[in-house]
Amino acid sequence: MAAWGEEAIAMTAMTTTMDGFRGELITADHADYDTARAVWNGAVDRRPRLVARCSGTEDVAAAVRFARDHDLEIAVRGGGHNVAGIAVCDDGLVVDLSAMRAVSVDPAAGTARVQGGALWGDVDHASQAHGLATTGGIVSHTGVAGLTLGGGIGHLMRSHGLAVDNLLAAEVVTADGSVVLASANEHPDLFWALRGGGGNFGVVTSFRFALHAVGPTVLAGPVFWAAEDTDALLRFYRDFVGDAPDELGTIVRLGTVPPLPVVAEELHWRPAVAVTCCWSGAVDDGERAVAELRRFGTPLVDLISPTPYVAFQSGIDSTVPHGWHYYWKGTNLAGLSDDVITVIADHAYRAGSPRSYAALFHIGGAVARVPREATAYGSRDAAHVMSIDGVWLPEESGEHAAAETAWARRFLEALRPHHAGVYVNFLDADDGTGRVREAYGDRTYRRLAEVKAEYDPDNAFHHNKNIRP
Incomplete structure (x- = not known):
């Protein structure tokens, strides 16, 4: 020292x-x-x-x-x-870049210029003033840069694509300190790599995104059922989302009912499964689209309602605040087979901390229609992207750190026969080079390594989900 x-x-x-x-x-x-x-x-x-x-x-x-x-x-x-x-x-x-958070919206062009230190709450606040939005994170204090460069899944992705599908250009500081603009017409190889390849190729100081008409009111929110309903709920959900309209984004969360102010206190921390919906079209159409889901079984609480998009985007911020301890494992799934559902129902509620959970993001729609080779993002063929998240308070490390880490690893191992890749943004520090390759597949990884060799031949930017030149 x-x-x-x-x-x-x-x-x-x-x-x-x-x-x-x-x-x-x-x-x-x-x-x-x-x-x-x-x-x-x-x-x-x-x-x-x-x-x-x-x-x-x-x-x-x-x-x-x-x-x-x-x-x-x-x-x-x-x-x-x-x-x-x-x-x-x-x-x-x-x-x-945390002091670089400016967002400038051009409503006539339907675009936004976003600095590299901005959070998704900054983007939503500025764009929703004009009734516009782009696909961003589901927690408002998530950074724009990291989420986008890894691909960018979110509530709007089935209707408007991933964050990378809405990226029009990026200003990048490369490893030699040069500043370049990457777009479809300038440095197109770099532009391709940035859209899913993470922070391997330089520091993105600003992004230009396409915006879409969304809100300002959307039909959104979760419906919770008791944990013992998980197997039946997931079987129903598999059919429900099988032919879901693109406007419907859904995320399944398995864990406990978080202590949100809108939830009755007697339900707080009760083991439960939830389906969170976000309908990005007309509210009346959304009511019809989610009606069957809301009628399934006997929900503990139904919080789906017309709500400001900005409020919905920040609605779970308090359940994943700064400073708590987190450990993640991730995998993609080709579908929700009976075997997959059995594994999920069996493992989801074995966590020791009431703050731990697992989440299933339904993909498809606009995400799946983009050709796989168009961007470096490697999970377009997945039906669901899954994150297994161990969460505990700092003062609980002695009680929960080892147990939650072990729970997440066991859960992932039980799903191993069903792996269909992994979302690079869900890799934790102990996920090695093999899992980075898994996120892209060999062909895309080789192409990324070639771009890396051109823009960062010395691998100066290696403190990331690293792709070696």
């Missing part, structure tokens, strides 16, 4: 000469250091030598050049929401 302290002092002196940087430089002796190094997943505790909080693209380029010149590990922070904690590194430099 003493040696590291000496290096930190030397680094403090060096940063006074970071050419071209006008943002804020934060070292270990800075009052904001612990805040600057904290990410969404409170289980991640890393200590960078330097956090370069950037004010714009020029700062990002300067920080990348500085890190390369001084042979420093580079981590890139957008929203800091990735479960693996890749937004922060030990003993290196964090290129921090």
